[in-house]
């Protein structure tokens with residue numbers, strides 16, 4: 543039985559090639575196949591060559607072929623786009639001034655963004671232009687309570703803003719005190735910096751996300767070194783009126799480095815110097831993005847390899863009197879400048895040394911203060927008038 547089956551199999555194998563050959567030669571099929579192959583190869587090979595200059599190199603051939611057949615470009619482009627899906631990013635304090643500009647940038651880049659904000663000083667209006675975008679989510683949440691989210695990166699900005707902004711607010715006749723009572727601010731600032739930062743670092747550790755802390759120039763206190771390099775340890779009063787913010791941010795930096803050294807969390811630290819621009823106090827959603835070049839610096843820091851800290855600010859210097867003069871000229875040349883005592887522990891001078899950011903992040907501000915301030919003032923003026 544076994545033998546006869548083997549014979550039958552061998553016989554079938556022997557007849558197979560013969561039947562294929564006879565099939566191909568029947569009715570001149572082979573001739574038609576040859577003819578088809580000849581036409582196809584002459585179209586793809588001979589046609590591009592016919593117009594090539596005599597000295598063409600292999601590279602030139604590729605270029606010529608791309609020009610003649612635009613579809614040659616397509617396979618290159620499609621996989622590149624497919625390979626880079628957007629990141630999932632949390633921005634705490636994303637409804638605030640710096641945060642909302644950062645959110646604009648990340649969404650424009652193609653990332654998915656979740657904003658976590660308790661609207662302490664931030665406003666929904668700053669983000670309203672993203673409502674309806676499927677890559678955008680807004681969660682009302684206080685970061686002093688833990689939250690679990692699945693993301694790749696965390697930008698931690700949530701913090702009651704520095705009292706130092708009051709100087710500028712005062713110049714425009716806008717008081718932050720009307721938004722947030724100073725007592726609430728004092729109680730909240732340190733707690734948010736400590737517990738909020740701990741919670742967000744804990745989240746970063748748990749889900750393996752990269753964490754960026756927006757610290758501040760306030761960590762230098764009333765500096766004895768001028769301008770301030772990142773290596774300067776600062777001159778801060780631990781029990782003063784401003785300490786809640788200054789020491790709060792210093793603690794946040796310490797916690798960030800603890801989680802990096804102790805738990806291996808990938809961290810980044812930015813020290814933001816006085817930021818100014820549209821949406822700082824009022825907002826109509828229209829932005830002159832150059833005002834907030836710091837946002838580009840934050841993204842460069844998050845994407846880069848360096849932990850920091852990095853000073854992000856404008857090294858251009860101006861006195862409060864010069865600032866008041868610019869505001870006066872732009873808003874009301876007949877206005878009178880009043881001199882008042884400084885708030886306790888207010889720094890006498892601040893100027894960032896941004897050499898490190900320039901060298902390692904390739905970042906520096908695009909608009910000088912001299913150019914930027916009048917533009918900001920007129921933007922404010924217009925929006926104040928619009929609101930009346």
Ligand SMILES: O=c1ccn([C@@H]2O[C@H](COP(=O)(O)OP(=O)(O)O[C@H]3OC[C@@H](O)[C@H](O)[C@H]3O)[C@@H](O)[C@H]2O)c(=O)[nH]1
Nearest residue numbers: 635637638639640659660661662663664700701702703
């Ligand atoms: O407990 C809080 C406090 C504040 N916030 C939010 O955090 C945001 C802070 O934004 P603000 O506009 O007040 O302040 P800014 O954007 O100017 O500065 C903010 O980002 C840069 C950091 O260096 C500052 O410390 C931070 O206040 C607001 O949206 C506020 O509602 C919280 O979500 N939780």
